[in-house]
Amino acid sequence: MESMVELVDIVKSFKDQSAVDHISAKVRKGEFLTLLGPSGCGKTTTLRMIAGFEEPTSGEILLDGVDVSSKSPHERDVNTVFQNYALFPHMNIFNNIAFGLKIKKMNKKEIQEKVTRALSLVQLEGYEDRFPSQLSGGQKQRIAIARAIVNSPKVLLLDEPLGALDLKLRKQMQFELKHLQRKLGITFIYVTHDQEEALTMSDRIAVMNKGRIEQIGVPDEIYERPRTKFVADFIGETNIFEGRLKEKEGSKAITEIEDGQVINVVDDKEKIDEIKIGEVVVFAVRPERMKVSYEKVANRNTLKGKFKERIFVGSINKTVVLLSNGREVVINEPAVDTLGINEDIDDLYVYWDQQDGVVII
Incomplete structure (x- = not known):
């Protein structure tokens, strides 16, 4: 054009x-x-x-x-x-x-x-x-x-x-x-x-x-x-993570984040190819791509944390989870789909599909 x-x-x-x-x-x-x-x-x-x-x-x-x-x-x-x-x-x-x-x-x-x-x-x-x-x-x-x-x-x-x-x-x-x-x-x-x-x-x-x-x-x-x-x-809300690249499998970056947990990030192969083993990987996951559970979820990226607070924002609920490394993660879910969290049981798992993360520079 x-x-x-x-x-x-x-x-x-x-x-x-x-x-x-x-x-x-x-x-x-x-x-x-x-x-x-x-x-x-x-x-x-x-x-x-x-x-x-x-x-x-x-x-x-x-x-x-x-x-x-x-x-x-x-x-x-x-x-x-x-x-x-x-x-x-x-x-x-x-x-x-x-x-x-x-x-x-x-x-x-x-x-x-x-x-x-x-x-x-x-x-x-x-x-x-x-x-x-x-x-x-x-x-x-x-x-x-x-x-x-x-x-x-x-x-x-x-x-x-x-x-x-x-x-x-x-x-x-x-x-x-x-x-x-x-x-x-x-x-x-x-x-x-x-x-x-x-x-x-x-x-x-x-x-x-x-x-x-x-x-x-x-x-x-x-x-x-x-x-x-x-x-x-700058564009909307996002959760940003940092880790080190352990392995590469095509377009998948197998990354160890700060507290030792392993996360898979699937992105463009050309982008993954530019990162060397042992280098820092920064990736982002949008809050609406994440969910919370009382149990670890198989075949998903899963991080363990503790419930911190829940904020009602009209049609969505924002759940804030504190990870073991001190980072806060925000999860946005439709109010009708939100897990009914018992605040006395504060251990939670945050999970998302590996293709929902994006490597950034």
Whole structure:
């Protein structure tokens, strides 16, 4: 598939510090790509460079095959939606949306048609004569999106646009934004620090840390097969173990963890081949892949521990088990399937299938 945006070895330095450190990535035409990471990881700086608000220290930014690295924002066929909406308070909704079209000196009939269609796409028909002060937060965000898409840009950049909304409205807007993107076929590049938001909306996710892209892939790959300890720990909950490689059997790593117990991890053979006997193996297991039992379970990875606590979180129960080496393991189970633990009998076994672990670096 053709690329709409290509970042080629991009560096952005402020004085002697690198905000973005040699990143390269391709964003496909019509794709919803999310830049995900904690505060200060470089995701917003990357977005601002694509928009033209920041110039890269080195590297190239290609838009539809054309180098736009040194072009100003108005020379790039991109629009940006900000978290703070940036609506003009003295203009009604029609004029807010039409502002860019008027700058381009379009005729009144074409402006009317484009504004009407944009309002229809964000489901706010009939709001033309209202002012921003008369709208709710969710409505303001929709108008900001309508203003951005009315110009039919090649790329729409969104910088944490749902961050100011309450949880229920934010979840609703996530689905609406994804539906809108599919309907328009415009390339979306979305910035967020919210892992659930990224997993819900994205075609692909680029996980950033300390100015670099640690992993880029489809949501289920990022979640189920994280490549690094940071990605495993940042995306959702995970249990991370360390041990030493005892043996290798094809794609299976036979590992002895800190308290002497042996764990089998099945992963890509190429990844296992890179680890030498005796070297440290770090692997992760998601809490929903683990279960608890009063007895050792045959043909499963099993660790003995003691019950510490149980936390009710709506539809799931979190069980915390303390292993003999002092590590805590969290197990997430549907509330209806949870073992009825007698807290007076605190010895438990934690178990999981060997293919549910993933080796990380």
